[in-house]
Each structure stands twice: as C-alpha cells, then as structure tokens.
Amino acid sequence: MPSAPPPFVPLPPAARILIVMMSAVGDAVHVLPVVTALKRHDPSIRITWVLQGGPASLVRGHPDVDEIVLFDRKGGWRAFAELRKALGGRRFDLVLDLQVYFKASIVTALADAPVKLGFDRGRARDWNWAVTNRKIPRRQPQHVQDQYFEFLDTLGVPDEPVEWKLGPWPHELDAQRAFFAKLERPAACLVIGSTHPEKEWVPERWAAVSDALWERYGLQPVIVGGTSEREMATERDILRLARHPVVSTLGVPFRELVGILQGSALTLSLDTGPMHISVALGTPTIALMGYINPKRTGPYRRFRDLLVDAYGYPGEDYPITIQKRLGRTRTITVEQVMGKVALWDRTYRR
Template sequence: MSAVGDAVHVLPVVTALKRHDPAIRITWILQGGPASLVRGHPDVDEIILFDRKGGWRAFADLRGKLGGRRFDVVLDLQVYFKASIVTALASAPVKLGFDRARARDWNWLVTNRKIPRRAPRHVQDQYFEFLDVLGVPSEPVEWRLGPYPHELDAQRAFFAGLRRPAVCLVIGSTHVEKEWLPERWAAVSDALWERYGLQPVIVGGRSAREVETEREILARAKHPIISTLGVPFRELVGILAGAALTLSLDTGPMHISVALGTPTIALMGYINPKRTGPYRRFHDLLIDAYGDPGEDYPISIQKRPGRTRRIAVEQVMEKVDLWDRAYRR
C-alpha cells in the first residue's frame, strides 16, 4: 500500500504461501509503483490497483472492485490509515493484523485476529510473523523477482552496449534526509571507473531531486556515466540483476538489488538499518551512519536527521575494496 521496498519485503510471504499450498489464490492490493514491479510475478494471481492519487475517490473505486467478493483471509501487513480503510472494505471472516502496540492510525480496530506482541525486529521478520500464525514455514526465503524469461532479451541488449561491468548508483530517495551529496557521488563514480574498471550506471526514478542530483553528478564527473533514470521497474530489475555491484541509498532499488543477490553497498543514516537495512545479505558492505562508533543501538522507528551526509567518500571506497576482494566475479 505504500513504498516499493515494502512490496519487496512482502514477496517472501507470497512465495511461502504458494510453496506451502499451490492451490492458494493470492489477490494483492497495490499502488501503481509497487504494482509495476510485482506484475507478472509467478506467485501473484491477481493485482487490484489502488490509485491513491485519486484522493477519497480511490477508496470508492476500490470498494466497487471488491464489491460482492469474499476472501477467506485478509493479511493487513501495513499499519497506516489507508491500509486500515482497505482492510475494512475487504470482506473476509479472518482479518489478520499487527498487535495494538505496533499498529498505528487505529489499524487494530479493523482486524479481528492479531499477531502476538513481540519486540521490534527487522521489517522482513515482522512480516514472517503472519506466516507463523498461519502455520506456514518462511524458509527458504525467496523473492522470485526475475528477470523473467520474456525479459532476458531486453536485459542482454542493455548490457551488450557496455564495454565494462556495470555498477549501479541509486542516487535518489523519497526523503531528502536519506540522500547523499552529488559531488561525492561524482568522486566515487570516477574512482569506480579508474580503479576498478567499472561503468557507472545511474538508476532510479525521475523526481525533481533525482534529476537535479544527476545533473550535478554528470557536470562534475570526469568519466562517462550512463543514466537510466525513469526506466520501468521491470527493466530496472534486469539492470540490477546484471550489474556487478550496486551502491544505493536507503530506498526501494536497494531492497530489489539485495533480493536479486547483487552485491549491494547500502548507505544508511536516517533510518535504523537493523530494522530496514539489507536483509541477511551484504551486511559486511553496509555503511552504518545511523549509529555512532561502537554504539549498540536498539531496533526502533526513531529517525536520525543529518546522518547520511556524514558518510565520506573514503568510507564508500573501503567497502568497494572489500567487494573487489570478496565478491567480484
């Protein structure tokens, strides 16, 4: 119901349900961005599009799409107001959601079964609690994001035009506090070209801030950078899957890259990485500016402004050195 990263975290729940019982029919209510990523997934039977840009009319439209339909179970994996309304609109004898302590915006009022209360955990593990209640094993953790067979020709065509292995740079985010400075991106890009023989590829959306950041990076960089800003999510999957390395802010493409198994250097400072950082993979490549040196901070939703910009170019290059020794293939 919101960010692409959340949809990536839900996918292992979907794949586990189908693995447990292939006869289960899964209908997923999604906003436009996440829907474009998930569309075509082999374990998703139906997507109902929720157009939040339509304001209150979006809820009326959704009510019409759900009218007369009855589901066996509704999984309310999000705790925000709009998800609460959608859960209330869906007809089912079982509506499973988070406990009152973790629910927000009166979300607990629209569910009739609650996940038992637990201490804060990584978002992915919180979603797995739904599987625990349903008696469905979560292992092995699978995203099955592709690229799918019909997408391979486009992927091959993209990489055929490169003379060097690609390194993806995810330079933008939905929140300015998660972003890094353009001059540092440019310096890292040049070092990736000169020291490691990599072709920097800028990936992401075409928000005003991303376009401006890209303009500044290209103006400062000494070596060629390829831009793919604004490509559809399914094309982005192919690019991230074929890259040798991803450098990413704390945003949806970071989670996509990790899910695909592409070595990912995550630059995190504003949001707690123990809660929303790379899941199980590439923790040795994580740049954690959220905590102070030696700080054993707890998992929480607390945000720490100003931290991402503390990350120095040298810190990023140290992680690239580690990738070169441990992951490069």
C-alpha cells in the same frame, strides 16, 4: 506465569487470500517472501494483492501473485469507492493486513472475509487494530522482513527458504542483454535518489565515487532511479563533475530496472526501494544508511558486511527502533564507501 502461545489461525486448503500492502516499493519487496512461502506451502492458494501503481508495476507478472487490484492513491476518496467496487461481491477466506496506516485500515474494513489478521494494538497505527479480528502478539523489535514473517508463523507456514522470485521474467531477458551489450565494462549501479532528502548523499561525493569505480575497478557507473526533481538535480551534478563517462537510466520502468540491477556487478544505493530489489536479486549491494535504523530496514541477511552505517555513532551498539536521526547520511565519506568497494572486490566480485 508463562506467557500465552501466539495465536494460530488455521489456513484452509485453496484459501483465497487478500494482501493489504499498497505503497512503498521496499515494503512490496519484503512482502514477496511471504507470498512465495504461502504458495510453496499450498500451490492451490489464490493470492490477490492491493497495490498502488509503482509497486504494482514491479510485482506484475510474478509467478505467485494471481491478481493485482490497483489502488489509485491520487484519486482521494474516489479511489476507495473504486476499490470497493473492485472488491464488491467477492469473499475472501483471509485478509493479511501488513500495512498499519489509515488507508490500509479502510481497505481492510471494505474487504469481506471471516478472518482479518493484523499486528497487535501497539504496532497498528491509525486505528488499524480496530479493523482486524485476529492479532499477532507483540514481539521484540526486529527487521521489517522478520515482522512480516510473523504472519506466516501465525498461519503455521514455514518461511524458509526465503525467496523473492523477482525475475527478470523470460520475456525480459532480450532487453536486458541489449542493455548490457552497449557497455564495454561491468556495470556498477548508483541509486542516487530517495523519497526523503535526509536519506540522500552529496552529489560531489557521488561523482568522486563514480570516477574511482572507473579508474580503480574498471567499472561503468550507471545511474538508476526515478525522475524526481532532486534525483534529476543530483544526476546533472554528477554528469557535470565526473571525469569519466556515466550512463544514466533515470526513469526506466521497474521491470527494466530489475534487469539492470540483476545484471550488474555491484550496486551502491541509498536507503530506498531499489536497494531492497538489488539485495533480493543477489547483486552485491553497498547500502548508505544514516537516517533510518539499518537493523530494522537495512539489507536483509545478505551483504551486511557491505553496509555503510552512519546511523550509529562510532562504537555505539544501538537498539532496533523506529527513531530517525537527522543529518547522519551526509556524514558518510567517499573513503568509507570506497572501503566497502574494496571489500566487494576481495569478497564478492564475479
């Protein structure tokens, strides 16, 4: 018996859409092509997006996002009360629940809309499936970006061309030019930190790569990222060990980071939000991945040839899964990374 076709949810003209995807900068980057596709399909659609502070600071000013409703994660239960107040008395035509965790379930339940679209029961965790009334049917495991495109499929909205429109915005260009005017060489961004220690690399190897970028390729290493304790410690080690100058911009706001990544010749990054930003901006990106499956969360479509894949063992054709592998990122060698830099030099260098 043939399987049933996927459900089709009619999208009314000038629909008022609430997007629920609150946390993780990388996930916010993956949601942007959904937003741009919806607006391309019908410019009269109004998009409201519930976001936490970090990703909100990245998305704020995006031409296809009409409104951001802030969710203060640190506020505990009070945050949900504030969100309920912000959404109170407002009716949406459609809720897109792209996040499958408990807090997203509460937000989706609070929203007033006749249609609440989410993932099937097998993929929706923490009772998330219980707060949606339209389900995307189960599919074969695929890249997270393609999973989000399943929402567009269900709505009958084409996902091509894939567009992020991350900027820099026009008013940000002066600051971008001022930053690069201070550098005497093309920049190579080093994204040295992540939210999970298993995704992180060895400071001594970062320092060795930094020196090789300077000596062999005439590049100025630029450290980018946040100000977590681990990032600050890694930064100190790199600055102490490197023989050549390294510029550090740790802690710059996300919108400034967009300008730095977009204007750089190359990005070398751990598996973290700025890696996805760099790929979305079209900056050649060498991703160092070992903890999480790169077929599921690695660079999307672009620069797959520059990926340093320590997740898979030599010769392994592993499937797309959510399984994590401990200790793999630290197996990456300086030689492996510099091999990808050489490939960038031959193939992508501008």
